[in-house]
Amino acid sequence: MTDAHSNGPADTGAGHRDRDPGPTAYDEASLFGPGSRFHAFFQDPRWALAMVRATVLEAAHPQVGAALADNSTFVAHPWRRLRNTVVSLQRMFGADADVRRREAARLNRLHARLKGADAHERPYDAMDPGVRAWVVATLFESSVTMCRLGGQPLEQGVMEQLYAEFRAYLAALAGDAGHLPPTVQEFWPYFDRVVEEELENTEAMRIILYRLFDHLPAPPLLHGLPAMWAAGRAVAGPLVGVITVASLPEPFRRRAGLPEMPGAQTLMQSAYLAVGLARFLPDGWLQPEGIARLLALSPGADDPRARTIGALGDRMKRAGALVRLLAPLPPEPEPDPAGDTDARRSAEEFFTAVLDQTGDGYVDWPDLAAMAREVAGRLDLDEPDETRLYDAFAAWWRELQGALDADGDGRVSAREYAEAVPSLAGPALIRVAEVLFDVTDADGDRRVDAEEYRALFRRAFRRDMAGTDGTYSRAAFVRDFLSFMSGRERSTAYDPLFSDA
Amino acid sequence: MDGNGRWAARRSLPRTSGHRAAETTVIDVIEAARTAGVKWLSLYAFSTENWQRPGAEVDFLMRLVRRVVRKHAPMLHLRGIRCRFLGVTDPRIPPPLARDFADLMTLTAENRGMTLTVAFDHGGRSDIVAAARSLIRNGVPTEAVDERSFAAHLPFADTPDVDLVIRTSGEQRISNFMLWQVAYAEWIFPPVLWPDFRAAHFLECLHAYQQRDRRFGGVNPNANGERRP
Numbered sequence: 001m002t003d004a005h006s007n008g009p010a011d012t013g014a015g016h017r018d019r020d021p022g023p024t025a026y027d028e029a030s031l032f033g034p035g036s037r038f039h040a041f042f043q044d045p046r047w048a049l050a051m052v053r054a055t056v057l058e059a060a061h062p063q064v065g066a067a068l069a070d071n072s073t074f075v076a077h078p079w080r081r082l083r084n085t086v087v088s089l090q091r092m093f094g095a096d097a098d099v100r101r102r103e104a105a106r107l108n109r110l111h112a113r114l115k116g117a118d119a120h121e122r123p124y125d126a127m128d129p130g131v132r133a134w135v136v137a138t139l140f141e142s143s144v145t146m147c148r149l150g151g152q153p154l155e156q157g158v159m160e161q162l163y164a165e166f167r168a169y170l171a172a173l174a175g176d177a178g179h180l181p182p183t184v185q186e187f188w189p190y191f192d193r194v195v196e197e198e199l200e201n202t203e204a205m206r207i208i209l210y211r212l213f214d215h216l217p218a219p220p221l222l223h224g225l226p227a228m229w230a231a232g233r234a235v236a237g238p239l240v241g242v243i244t245v246a247s248l249p250e251p252f253r254r255r256a257g258l259p260e261m262p263g264a265q266t267l268m269q270s271a272y273l274a275v276g277l278a279r280f281l282p283d284g285w286l287q288p289e290g291i292a293r294l295l296a297l298s299p300g301a302d303d304p305r306a307r308t309i310g311a312l313g314d315r316m317k318r319a320g321a322l323v324r325l326l327a328p329l330p331p332e333p334e335p336d337p338a339g340d341t342d343a344r345r346s347a348e349e350f351f352t353a354v355l356d357q358t359g360d361g362y363v364d365w366p367d368l369a370a371m372a373r374e375v376a377g378r379l380d381l382d383e384p385d386e387t388r389l390y391d392a393f394a395a396w397w398r399e400l401q402g403a404l405d406a407d408g409d410g411r412v413s414a415r416e417y418a419e420a421v422p423s424l425a426g427p428a429l430i431r432v433a434e435v436l437f438d439v440t441d442a443d444g445d446r447r448v449d450a451e452e453y454r455a456l457f458r459r460a461f462r463r464d465m466a467g468t469d470g471t472y473s474r475a476a477f478v479r480d481f482l483s484f485m486s487g488r489e490r491s492t493a494y495d496p497l498f499s500d501a
Numbered sequence: 502m503d504g505n506g507r508w509a510a511r512r513s514l515p516r517t518s519g520h521r522a523a524e525t526t527v528i529d530v531i532e533a534a535r536t537a538g539v540k541w542l543s544l545y546a547f548s549t550e551n552w553q554r555p556g557a558e559v560d561f562l563m564r565l566v567r568r569v570v571r572k573h574a575p576m577l578h579l580r581g582i583r584c585r586f587l588g589v590t591d592p593r594i595p596p597p598l599a600r601d602f603a604d605l606m607t608l609t610a611e612n613r614g615m616t617l618t619v620a621f622d623h624g625g626r627s628d629i630v631a632a633a634r635s636l637i638r639n640g641v642p643t644e645a646v647d648e649r650s651f652a653a654h655l656p657f658a659d660t661p662d663v664d665l666v667i668r669t670s671g672e673q674r675i676s677n678f679m680l681w682q683v684a685y686a687e688w689i690f691p692p693v694l695w696p697d698f699r700a701a702h703f704l705e706c707l708h709a710y711q712q713r714d715r716r717f718g719g720v721n722p723n724a725n726g727e728r729r730p
Contacts (some may be wrong), residue, residue, distance in 0.1 A: 314611075317607050318607055318610070318611075321603075321605070321608040322574070322575070322578070322604075324601075325571050325601060325608065326571075326574075326575065327572075329567075329568075329571070391730050
């Protein structure tokens with residue numbers, strides 16, 4: 001699970017520039033684009049293992065860990081998150097400098113909103129330049145380690161080139177790369193020092209290592225096959241955990257008290273080696289971007305590959321039917337699955353599926369911020385629309401907090417929510433619906449047309465929602481949003497936006 | 502599929518064992534039909550009137566059917582048989598059984614070998630009522646309703662007219678079975694009870710059917726003495 005959202009600094013402070021003796025004017029054409037080292041790695045299937053490892057190292061940094069634990073949706077919505085991250089990396093490492101500048105600005109705005117304090121009241125700030133440098137450092141180090149563990153260590157020249165690319169990535173985000181040492185030779189002492197002195201056994205790291213893979217929700221496309229998914233996960237989850245732990249730097253394993261499992265080293269190296277063999281597959285068989293998009297795709301979404309997906313979905317359904325028919329009969333009669341198809345869901349169900357975006361059992365500002373982030377990402381919003389959207393969600397949060405937080409602990413538990421459900425549709429929620437309409441209505445003609453609709457919901461506009469002129473009126477839009485949010489009605493449009501994993 | 506109860510009574514066994522013995526026949530007949538090149542086979546497993554049977558027997562049947570469906574699902578799929586269940590609307594059908602029916606239909610939906618329609622909780626009249634309702638719901642104008650367009654609204658509208666109905670155990674009634682589709686059907690009433698019915702009996706029936714002259718109310722074009730192929 002790569003984590004571009006917490007990547008990279010926006011070095012707004014001016015004081016760091018003078019510390020940077022390295023190149024300030026990067027030759028972007030050679031460092032980014034399809035000819036870069038990064039792109040070669042990006043197609044490497046071992047990248048997946050390396051990214052899990054990088055994310056663990058990232059999360060072990062106390063500041064990053066705190067930001068992730070508070071704000072990240074990766075526990076509840078890992079597939080959506082993965083897709084967003086991959087798209088972001090593609091934009092940052094793509095050849096188009098304008099796209100890169102926009103993406104960097106977007107990431108900076110996004111990270112500027114991630115601030116707070118951890119459980120020990122230590123402040124964290126996703127814009128802290130040292131923190132952002134560390135995130136890029138873990139990406140680089142994990143890429144190098146991936147090759148080493150796979151039995152093909154990088155040559156010095158290649159490593160230097162890759163390092164320059166990652167520094168350029170940091171510079172594109174932050175304006176300069178001063179917090180990463182200028183050369184690879186100086187990088188290793190820096191990396192070892194952080195590993196030995198700064199990393200901790202953080203909560204976010206434990207979540208990734210022990211909780212995420214054991215509870216990884218099925219990607220939306222596989223929702224029809226819960227049993228099969230759970231079976232695969234029960235085998236793969238602990239394996240990924242063991243492999244990742246074994247690949248972490250030894251000093252850190254010792255400090256964090258991570259277990260040494262007999263044979264884990266061999267298992268880890270075999271895994272890297274075996275996955276690395278996939279590079280002999282013909283070109284185009286492995287496309288991380290395509291895979292990530294596929295995993296995040298909702299069944300029935302409007303996509304050029306809809307037909308293929310539909311066929312795949314049918315196959316999945318048939319496979320699921322066969323599995324269910326072959327599964328031994330349970331001694332007890334099965335619970336009635338009819339509850340699943342109710343138009344309205346229970347308060348608890350809605351709380352988990354929609355409101356609790358970070359999956360920590362409470363609704364808090366980061367949960368609503370995650371919704372705003374998803375909408376802003378899909379619509380590719382610029383300022384000031386993005387701030388308007390966040391403000392609307394923030395006002396809604398205050399309203400929710402005021403109405404529901406009965407015990408005054410600053411957050412809303414599932415129980416508090418269930419007890420106060422009817423009073424949910426306050427003016428601030430209506431305001432969210434209106435702002436959502438305004439930012440979706442890109443051309444400002446007070447109507448959401450098919451194209452604008454597609455940008456937000458990634459599916460085709462259905463005729464029965466449209467008014468007589470084939471567009472979605474403000475009133476209808478607000479009404480549908482409210483019936484989803486406060487009426488807890490299932491919706492083919494909003495469910496994939498807010499509740500799909 | 503008549504005669505399970507009588508079959509059991511003749512052996513002084515409970516009625517349920519007659520139903521259990523019927524499983525072998527079902528599988529035998531499906532296989533015989535498939536090998537003989539039959540494209541559409543329908544079995545009348547449970548009628549809307551069968552709900553009037555004693556509760557314990559109904560419960561037993563539901564469990565038995567579920568077990569049989571699950572046991573033979575892979576075989577049916579591997580033989581390329583498309584399975585579907587006609588009826589299955591009553592809320593008294595246990596949800597797990599309905600789920601298995603749906604799963605088997607999903608699993609075999611793309612098969613193009615033989616289409617096996619199992620009439621379960623089926624009634625011919627209720628199918629016709631369902632078609633009428635569907636016509637009204639779709640706002641079909643009166644003058645547009647003819648036999649063809651009406652048939653298109655029946656459940657499983659692609660089912661062709663039934664050619665041959667075999668009713669075992671000597672009963673000679675229609676019993677509300679696919680009323681619309683049997684309009685021109687040939688009927689054969691072998692005296693053998695369903696649990697004793699085997700592939701050989703089925704082939705005999707097919708043979709008897711081949712000997713019949715189907716005129717559909719007209720004059721047999723082959724009536725000039727030529728032998729039928």
